[in-house]
Amino acid sequence: MLGKLFKYDFKSMIRFWWIAALAVTGLSVVGGFAFTAINSDKNLPGSVYVVLYMVLMLIYFAFIAFGILSVVSIFVRFYKNFFSDEGYLTFTLPVKKTHLLNSKILSATLLEIITGAVIYANIFIIICITFAKDIFTTQFINEFIDGITEIFAEATVSDIVYLVVWFIEICAILLLSSLFSLLLLYLCITLGSIITKKARVVVAIAIYYGVVNVLTFIIYILLLFGIESAVIWISDIPEAVGPLILTLIFFAIILLMSAICMLMYTLEYRMLDKKLNLS
Structure with missing residues (x-):
């Protein structure tokens, strides 16, 4: 049943998303040629340069809009399926609430991943077209193959193992960061729907905006007062144990973020199960 719910939720989320993805990809191709024209030695008329820079600005805002569309699709699907009139039908389905929640989380996480992949792929397309004469x-x-070969020739087995472990840990941190943002959004939507029966969307957005600003302020304070101490501490670490310390730091971050995400998931489920009242 979870698989069917996931498939249905994901299809609903990408109903318009794929059109935007194709549009952004097309604009990226145009942007690559625009960069090529700007960097060329040809003396183009000033009006042409104005048009080219306007195209680049359009692409920049298209990337931002594409990312926002992904978040809006996730927001709308969660809110509409749980807290609108459709919610009455959703919670009468013969499935567990955990399946309903897990389906939303899995489909939204996949959407965030492929959205990021599309954005980075399009940036790569722009770079390849812009520097095609130098790259291809x-x-x-x-020279690229020789450089990679030289790096691996000089690297020890320990270096390669650490690189693989760091890559896995960084991917896990990025995935957990995405999950944290997603659960935070869901918590704010649910809390807004519990607090008020009117203007739920406005309240949910206000709560989310407030929480994000508080978290941003806390992170800023920690960086402001902790970065100098961290630099001093890192400089005192013996070079031989540096890679191990970095591995352990990444692992500690993963454990902390996993615990926070589990706590947020539990809180979200309890609010859906015990506190929610659609009437």
């Missing part, structure tokens, strides 16, 4: 040459390819 035998000399560049040979």
